[in-house]
Amino acid sequence: MERNDVKRLPVISDGKLVGIIARSDLLRALTRMQRPSAPSTADAQIQLAVEAELAKQISSKNGFIRCRVRNGVAELAGTIFDERERLAAKVAAENVPGVTAISDHLTWIDPYYGVALPPPVGEEDRV
Incomplete structure (x- = not known):
């Protein structure tokens, strides 16, 4: 496609x-x-430390916040019912040694209306 400067192709069925x-x-x-x-052993250790820190948080005891660490970047995913939980989870993760950035993929769900809002669009938070 590149060699012949073809940008699009038809799909026929x-x-x-x-x-x-x-x-x-x-x-x-x-x-x-x-x-x-595959995650490095350092990333696995960081992930365990972040998960332990999140377990201390009241908001994460519901088990709706998950963390995965790749190359020092802590990716927070799951659902929250209060925007303060987002901030608490980010602070908990950024205080773990070895975390270089936080990627927020937490979805807020309004407990009264059931409306789900995706995470704010933006770059990763650098620590």
């Missing part, structure tokens, strides 16, 4: 056009297929 695929679609799919590297 049973002789009918069903869609168009772009180079960016193919590249996105290829990057998802790459296997993630």
